[in-house]
Amino acid sequence: MRRFTWDDLQFFLAVARNGQLASAARQLRTNHATVSRRIDRLEQALSAKLFERNPRGYMLTAVGERLVQSAEQIEREAANFRNEAASGASQVTGVLRLSTLEGFGSYFLADRLPRFAEAHANLSIELVTIQQIVSLSRREADMSITLTSPRTDFYHYEKITTYRLFVYGTRSYLDSHPPIEKREDLLAHRMIGYIEDMIFTPGLDYHREILPGLRASYQSSSIHAQLRATLKGVGLCVLPHFMAAGFDELVPVLTRDILLERDYWCVSHRDLSAAPRIRALAEFVQAEARSAAQLFLGDHLVGA
Structure with missing residues (x-):
């Protein structure tokens, strides 16, 4: 049996979650040919067919569905290890992709986020304000600011403001x-x-x-x-x-x-919620929202 690596399983999970090579490639920041090669290599290493290929994309076989469960367990353990290793570091580093609704991102956060960036020079920040829900489960973002709090065990959520x-x-x-x-x-x-x-x-x-x-x-x-x-x-x-x-x-x-009245929530994958870069940004956004409470509420308009 040929060997395979955790890297191969990351490619496998990306295709399993997206169903398309192109979408998986965008998530992994590579090209679809590389994704295709990695899937072929993994199937050869396991001597098993993991996907059915058809015009609609890649569909998991029964073997592939079983592998998803094992691969996700490995993914969670790897994330936990990264968090534990990172928790001892005082410096906030890495890449942080924040997904937010257009109004909050463009008319509140965009003017304030540069101060956060200046305070964390070793952190690469990506602000996403597209008009759709970005999937945390597919790792399309590290943190999202949403109007709803997903009440599941997979996510950590904190209220930002009303x-x-x-x-x-x-x-x-x-x-x-x-x-x-x-x-x-x-x-x-x-x-x-x-x-x-x-x-x-x-x-x-x-x-x-x-x-x-x-x-x-x-x-x-x-x-x-x-x-x-x-x-x-x-x-x-x-x-x-x-x-x-x-x-x-x-x-x-x-x-x-x-x-x-609506509420903004800060949501992150539970496996990443304790990472220093996630905590730093969540606390920054909450502090900025608290200091601008009347800008959000407009009490003077209702005589409150």
């Missing part, structure tokens, strides 16, 4: 359109919001919560694009206070009646 959202329009828009005195008056206005069939987490589905039948007729998957449309006077938009507060021309409506 934040509030209000309905906003520009002063000029509100001056030139019908007055808004109750929720039902919103039906006479163009609403700006997310593309309904692309909402990837229930926490972003605002309009049904505000008023049954209220829908956005100007839609974008990007909160930045929604904000720009609002500033151009296209209509009204549900925006986090911490975003809207940076634009004097934006005015909230019905602030005592329409007030939505």
Whole structure:
């Protein structure tokens, strides 16, 4: 039997979790030809077929499914060992990929993260703000900032902050359109919001919560694009206070009646949660959020 290494098992797990060579290659930061060679080598070493190849991708065989369980156990043990070894080191080093929602990442964290980077010169930081859920289980990110806390044994989660959202329009828009005195008056206005069939987490589905039948007729998957449309006077938009507060021309409506609250959570894989780089960033983000509590809550808008 030919020998194989833990490295081969990492390639195997990446393909098993992604189902595609190209996706596995992106995760491993290599090319699909290398991934294919590693899978072939592992199958030869084990004298067993681990995947069925078809036009849709790579599907695990029964032998492959059994190997996944063993490989994941090895992966967990390796991660635990790395954490134990790293816990004795005072220096925060390595690569840290943080996935976050666009609004929080671009309008709050982006201005503050450089200070964290300056304090940890030996740490390489990757900030991901794409409009989809990045998989921690597939190691697509080391830490995520989300609207939900996954209540499973695989993840470690900590609350960052509660934040509030209000309905906003520009002063000029509100001056030139019908007055808004109750929720039902919103039906006479163009609403700006997310593309309904692309909402990837229930926490972003605002309009049904505000008023049954209220829908956005100007839609974008990007909160930045929604904000720009609002500033151009296209209509009204549900925006986090911490975003809207940076634009004097934006005015909230019905602030005592329409007030939505959401929570940001810091989530990491349990195997990595004690790593110095993860702890350092989690504590930094929480401290920054605490110091900006009123930016997130906007108590002055509701007379709190």
